[in-house]
Amino acid sequence: MFKRAVLAAVFLTLAAAPSFADARSDAKEQVEFGIRVAQRGLWREAVYRWQRAVAIDPTYAAAYNNLAIAYEHEGELEKARQAYEKATELDPGNAMIRQNFDLFREINDRTNRRGGS
């Protein structure tokens, strides 16, 4: 009985692997296209591409990182913060994501620190 369960689990994992790989490769295409358009200054298109990438593969930290940057550039600071948080949650050891997030926080904190009345 136990043997059968293990076999079933292995089978399911192997069967699912190509679909995970497909999702990542589809998402990667979107991410790469997003990078190309962002480099030309087409940030709205880039946002669209990276939104698609995270929809296709919600575990893709780089896509969240890029989306956060695009939101930052568009002035949507709350969305940017959420995307950075997701990116760091998915890839906590990534120094580049951390650096981007730190720079973002510096600006965001400055904006929120305004002492007016």
Place this chain on the structure above:
Amino acid sequence: MTARIAAAAVSLGTVIVLSGCTSFYEIPIETPIQPKMDVSPFQRVLIAGFVSGGSDDVDTNLETVRLLRSQLRTKSSLRVIEADVLPLVEMARDQQPAGTNGEAAEPPQAGTNPPAERTNPPAEHGAAPIREEKDLEPYETLFANVELWKKIGEEYQNPLIVTGTILFTPHERAGFVQREQEYFDAVGRRRVTPVRTYMQRKGFILRPKFVFIDGRTGTTLYSESFREEILYSPQNSTPALSSYFELMDRLIPSFLSTLSTQKIRGARILLK
């Protein structure tokens, strides 16, 4: 030794693998920061003047008005009204009710008087100069005088009015300061080493409070206070006016971001 070589090989391998796997692109970005105030109801702005005090070396009222006007002309969509700077100190003194400070005061310029129990600015005769923060407190009622600001607003066709207080005071402080000392080593090479020295430094503190008033209603829409200081070594004899501009330079971005969208330039790393 073998273990050390193995560790080095592993770390080098890791670097190679990481650099091979990770593609990244640095990209410049401009983060727009939304203005703190909605200025859409206004087409024009009047920098009315400031209640100012502190150092006698700089006319901070006049200089601040000039500086803010020139900044707004180039960095804001609002049209800047060119008008004489209002003598706010005198106006505040004039609006006090009769009988205070033992003087028969002039009738107030406009409408609402501050309640009698409030502290009023000193009367013109024998008035104490504004030297520190507490000397500015009596003038706070001036900014709450809705009728006065409404009247000024009507005069200039309902602009956004910018006013407030400015205190620019000399300041000195003793303490340890780190500086770099140059020396030449045994073989004649120039070296620099950090040295902590105790010294008395002199400078200035700038404490502006900007008050934004709706010229249509006379009410305060927003206010913000700042504090900046600068200290120089005793050998440095920077003129007061230069210090004033140096300190104002630090505040101007914050002031402008109250009225208009500012963009902060930076760079981020896009990942594949």
